[in-house]
Amino acid sequence: MNIDNEDDIGIVFRKTLGHYTVQANGREIDCVLSSLLHKQLIYPTADPTSLHHAVQEVREINHVDPVAIGDQVRYVDAGNGSGMITEILPRRSKLSRPAPVPGQRVFEQVIVSNADLVIPVFAAAEPTPKWGLLDRYLVSAESSDLPSLIVINKLDLASKNPGLDEELEIYRRIGYPILSVSAVTGEGIEELKHALQGKLSVMVGKSGVGKTSLLNAIQPGLGLRVKAVGQGELGKGRHTTTHLEMFKLDFGGTLVDTPGVREFGLWNVTGEELAYLFPEMADYVGQCKFGLSCRHDREPDCAIRKAVMAGEISPHRYKSYLHLREEL
Ligand SMILES: Nc1nc2c(ncn2[C@@H]2O[C@H](COP(=O)(O)OP(=O)(O)OP(=O)(O)O)[C@@H](O)[C@H]2O)c(=O)[nH]1
Ligand SMILES: [Mg+2]
Ligand SMILES: [Zn+2]
Numbered sequence: 001m002n003i004d005n006e007d008d009i010g011i012v013f014r015k016t017l018g019h020y021t022v023q024a025n026g027r028e029i030d031c032v033l034s035s036l037l038h039k040q041l042i043y044p045t046a047d048p049t050s051l052h053h054a055v056q057e058v059r060e061i062n063h064v065d066p067v068a069i070g071d072q073v074r075y076v077d078a079g080n081g082s083g084m085i086t087e088i089l090p091r092r093s094k095l096s097r098p099a100p101v102p103g104q105r106v107f108e109q110v111i112v113s114n115a116d117l118v119i120p121v122f123a124a125a126e127p128t129p130k131w132g133l134l135d136r137y138l139v140s141a142e143s144s145d146l147p148s149l150i151v152i153n154k155l156d157l158a159s160k161n162p163g164l165d166e167e168l169e170i171y172r173r174i175g176y177p178i179l180s181v182s183a184v185t186g187e188g189i190e191e192l193k194h195a196l197q198g199k200l201s202v203m204v205g206k207s208g209v210g211k212t213s214l215l216n217a218i219q220p221g222l223g224l225r226v227k228a229v230g231q232g233e234l235g236k237g238r239h240t241t242t243h244l245e246m247f248k249l250d251f252g253g254t255l256v257d258t259p260g261v262r263e264f265g266l267w268n269v270t271g272e273e274l275a276y277l278f279p280e281m282a283d284y285v286g287q288c289k290f291g292l293s294c295r296h297d298r299e300p301d302c303a304i305r306k307a308v309m310a311g312e313i314s315p316h317r318y319k320s321y322l323h324l325r326e327e328l
Helices: 003-008 049-060 131-143 156-159 164-174 189-196 211-218 219-231 303-309 315-327
Strands: 009-016 021-026 028-031 072-079 082-090 093-102 108-115 117-124 150-153 178-180 200-204 245-248 253-255
Touching: 003 072, 003 150, 021 072, 028 072, 082 117, 093 131, 108 200, 117 131, 131 315, 150 164, 150 211, 164 315, 178 253, 189 211, 200 211, 211 219, 211 253, 303 315
Parallel strands: 028 082, 117 150, 117 200, 150 178, 200 253
Antiparallel strands: 009 021, 009 072, 009 245, 021 028, 072 082, 093 108, 245 253
């Protein structure tokens, strides 16, 4: 970091259409983008025939928004708590997904940059876990070279899902850390805090698994703010998160809460490398009869399929692999 300009550098904690909340030196600055950065912004609703659209195409833009939550940015302070972002500093990491823009091609959406840990959150029950979605999150984190921590929330409802432990054992065997918690009873919350300490972590998961509730449990002061934002929309005290937001934790660390998503595609993963992103398959890659060109599907003498037959690789993980392979 350039010491001379240190007071002009901050981190993006929140964004709403056209506005970015930058935290710097314990202050929040409401920033817009400089015109240069602004030109790199794709409006999902843009008329594909408009001039605006044409200009964007010439610039070969490949992301929906040049600025992501977690970005370290340089900004010009305009006073009164407002400013303008002029530069995005190099990213340490990024967690991305494809964002199809109607009438155009698919663009990269950086969910969070500079994250250290991806936390796929599932509920023991209500909603019932969909393990295929977990596999997507894990592959996505692997492709970003980020570690994952699987969090199973609603431990208090675990008796409603008798098959849960058996499923989790598959992931434990692969080597993924798993933490079972309950935002309601507080069980496991201390361990979770410990895992978050000193890192920038991002929670991902379906709507209703309890991501925001976990944030409440981890840091009650913050939770109140979260609740106030979306309350009333769905009634019964249930609030759904509509925007990504990053929170500073009192005990050190930063946590990003994301809105629940039903779909989670893979960005920038090729069919050839997919098996490498399943840690339990990686060792077999190259050992198939057809070497690196094996799709590990119906090819004869496939080392990965043999490992599935031998019980070394879980059939459901293999099914996830085949499913994802078809998309790439
Ligand atoms: N029984 C039980 N219910 C929980 C627990 N954690 C959260 N809930 C409930 O689950 C519901 C959804 O919680 P949220 O925190 O809003 O879930 P979310 O993952 O943030 O959902 P989105 O913001 O829509 O993505 C709420 O009604 C919570 O009270 C838990 O540990 N046990
Ligand atoms: Mg939420
Ligand atoms: Zn193979």
